Amino acid sequence: MTAAIQFVIDVLSLGGAYALMALGLVIVYGILRLVNFAYGELVMAAGYTLYLVGGSPLPWLVMAALAVAAAVLTGIATDYLAFRPVRTKSVTAVLITSFAFSTLLQNAAQLLISPRPRSIPLPEVFSDTVTVLGVVTPARNLITIAAAAVLLALFTLAMRRTILGIAMRAAATHFTMARMLGVPANLVITTAFAISGLLAGTVALLWLGRIGTVVPRVGLEPLLIAFIATVIGGMRSLEGAVLGGFLLAFIDTSLNYTLPQDLLKFRDAFTFSLVILILLWRPAGLVRGPATGQRT
Amino acid sequence: MALAVDGLEVRYGGVRAVRGVDITVGDGEVVALLGANGAGKSSTLLAIAGAIRPFAGRVRLDGRDVTGTTPERMVRAGVAMVPETRDVFPDLTVEENLRLGAYVRRRDRAGVEADRAAMFALFPRLAERADQTAGTLSGGEQQMLVIARAMMSRPRLLLLDEPSLGLAPTIVEQIFAMIAELAATGLSILLVEQNVSKALAVASRAYVMRLGRIAAAGPARELAAAADLEDHYLGG
Numbered sequence: 218m219t220a221a222i223q224f225v226i227d228v229l230s231l232g233g234a235y236a237l238m239a240l241g242l243v244i245v246y247g248i249l250r251l252v253n254f255a256y257g258e259l260v261m262a263a264g265y266t267l268y269l270v271g272g273s274p275l276p277w278l279v280m281a282a283l284a285v286a287a288a289v290l291t292g293i294a295t296d297y298l299a300f301r302p303v304r305t306k307s308v309t310a311v312l313i314t315s316f317a318f319s320t321l322l323q324n325a326a327q328l329l330i331s332p333r334p335r336s337i338p339l340p341e342v343f344s345d346t347v348t349v350l351g352v353v354t355p356a357r358n359l360i361t362i363a364a365a366a367v368l369l370a371l372f373t374l375a376m377r378r379t380i381l382g383i384a385m386r387a388a389a390t391h392f393t394m395a396r397m398l399g400v401p402a403n404l405v406i407t408t409a410f411a412i413s414g415l416l417a418g419t420v421a422l423l424w425l426g427r428i429g430t431v432v433p434r435v436g437l438e439p440l441l442i443a444f445i446a447t448v449i450g451g452m453r454s455l456e457g458a459v460l461g462g463f464l465l466a467f468i469d470t471s472l473n474y475t476l477p478q479d480l481l482k483f484r485d486a487f488t489f490s491l492v493i494l495i496l497l498w499r500p501a502g503l504v505r506g507p508a509t510g511q512r513t
Numbered sequence: 514m515a516l517a518v519d520g521l522e523v524r525y526g527g528v529r530a531v532r533g534v535d536i537t538v539g540d541g542e543v544v545a546l547l548g549a550n551g552a553g554k555s556s557t558l559l560a561i562a563g564a565i566r567p568f569a570g571r572v573r574l575d576g577r578d579v580t581g582t583t584p585e586r587m588v589r590a591g592v593a594m595v596p597e598t599r600d601v602f603p604d605l606t607v608e609e610n611l612r613l614g615a616y617v618r619r620r621d622r623a624g625v626e627a628d629r630a631a632m633f634a635l636f637p638r639l640a641e642r643a644d645q646t647a648g649t650l651s652g653g654e655q656q657m658l659v660i661a662r663a664m665m666s667r668p669r670l671l672l673l674d675e676p677s678l679g680l681a682p683t684i685v686e687q688i689f690a691m692i693a694e695l696a697a698t699g700l701s702i703l704l705v706e707q708n709v710s711k712a713l714a715v716a717s718r719a720y721v722m723r724l725g726r727i728a729a730a731g732p733a734r735e736l737a738a739a740a741d742l743e744d745h746y747l748g749g
């Protein structure tokens with residue numbers, strides 16, 4: 218019984234983080250039909266901001282807010298510097314500029330700070346353990362679950378209730394039609410990047426909190442996870458991204474629990490094999506997006 | 514609102530879809546734009562709406578040059594477009610589709626609410642389906658929705674691209690009755706149609722396009738009387 222509870226907590230906390238990562242990637246993809254390869258650098262930006270304000274006497278929550286704000290600003294900068302100038306030109310151009318922007322940010326971190334890990338400030342509670350229903354688990358896991366639940370709920374509410382949220386859902390299916398109703402293209406796109414930064418920045422706090430350090434290439438794994446989760450869930454659907462995140466976490470955790478010790482280092486190979494099987498069964502992902510839509 | 518289009522040209526790469534078109538629509542006037550498939554009617558409308566950039570020519574609203582502006586600015590200038598592809602947002606509810614139609618005047622809550630009630634009165638079928646997603650509507654209901662949605666911005670000029678396309682005859686009757694009702698409110702309408710007799714019945718003037726050019730123009734009654742209209746211009 219305790220093993221089952223432990224398993225559920227592990228899946229939910231890992232899945233919560235994965236779902237937020239995937240949602241941050243797919244919110245931009247849904248509107249532009251372009252993968253933002255500089256997505257991982259939003260996590261990096263939050264990480265280095267935490268490192269930079271680490272020595273200050275600010276309360277941790279303020280530092281965390283600054284880190285998330287840095288991720289949001291980096292997201293908006295990605296739009297202005299990497300996407301907007303070439304968005305209407307060609308897909309290839311945007312893919313190249315988003316790769317270039319990603320490399321640029323990583324190199325900047327390497328040159329201006331260090332290629333080596335830098336430690337980030339963490340609140341006490343991150344290293345505490347708590348007992349839930351007889352199971353001892355890191356408090357960080359429960360915080361991750363709570364943060365994911367709150368953010369997903371707020372996100373859903375904003376997308377359903379606010380006019381901008383409705384406009385963003387509309388723009389994801391018929392971008393030009395949304396514009397012909399007066400929805401400004403740039404506003405929708407910049408908002409998508411800002412939300413992407415908000416999600417990536419929040420995930421960064423929880424994700425980097427496990428290891429306590431930041432390196433220039435720290436964004437690679439979140440980008441990969443987000444990408445795989447959205448591919449499983451369906452690139453065209455916000456619900457799909459969340460579902461994909463939890464499913465990927467379920468697969469990872471199950472393998473962690475069942476694989477013998479000497480096979481555990483091949484866990485990712487097993488995960489990818491399962492992902493391929495899912496895609497063979499459902500090539501467009503689990504949740505199909507709306508049937509129509511063109512690139513913008 | 515008065516629309517004046519001069520020497521409009523639209524190209525898709527090497528394809529010259531519109532080759533110098535002049536069109537005017539007066540205040541409160543209903544003007545039909547007729548022509549066979551591929552004549553360049555939709556391209557003309559999209560260029561006016563700002564959805565595609567004209568290769569050459571001018572688009573003016575009440576004398577003001579709006580050539581090559583963005584679609585969102587055109588809506589704010591009072592022009593609403595209903596494309597032939599209809600483009601309901603399939604996973605948004607009917608209600609949300611309408612709310613989005615009022616995007617440019619979203620702060621005028623009372624006005625938006627009143628207009629929505631007016632649209633539901635005009636299209637009772639939509640009121641019944643307010644909470645359904647638009648993707649579940651029939652073709653006719655989707656056409657009603659996109660017209661109602663366009664009206665939510667309180668346009669002064671409505672661009673309608675083939676509203677009767679692919680609809681059952683009874684629905685076509687309803688749609689044209691709607692257009693007549695909207696016209697009676699003083700709205701200017703530029704109506705693209707293949708249903709020549711119905712379009713000429715509701716319009717006061719008409720243009721006939723052929724191969725990207727205006728091949729004929731005149732009062733709707735005169736064009737309707739020209740027995741050879743269909744053979745000459747619309748057939749090929």
Ligand SMILES: Nc1ncnc2c1ncn2[C@@H]1O[C@H](COP(=O)(O)OP(=O)(O)O)[C@@H](O)[C@H]1O
Nearest residue numbers: 525528530548549550551552553554555556557
């Ligand atoms: N997006 C496009 N790309 C290339 N050619 C197009 C495109 N849209 C329309 N055309 C071409 O432009 C011409 C005019 O098309 P259109 O404006 O849709 O005419 P109509 O609405 O009168 O049927 C046609 O030859 C059509 O094939």
Ligand SMILES: [Mg+2]
Nearest residue numbers: 554555556597
């Ligand atoms: Mg057409």
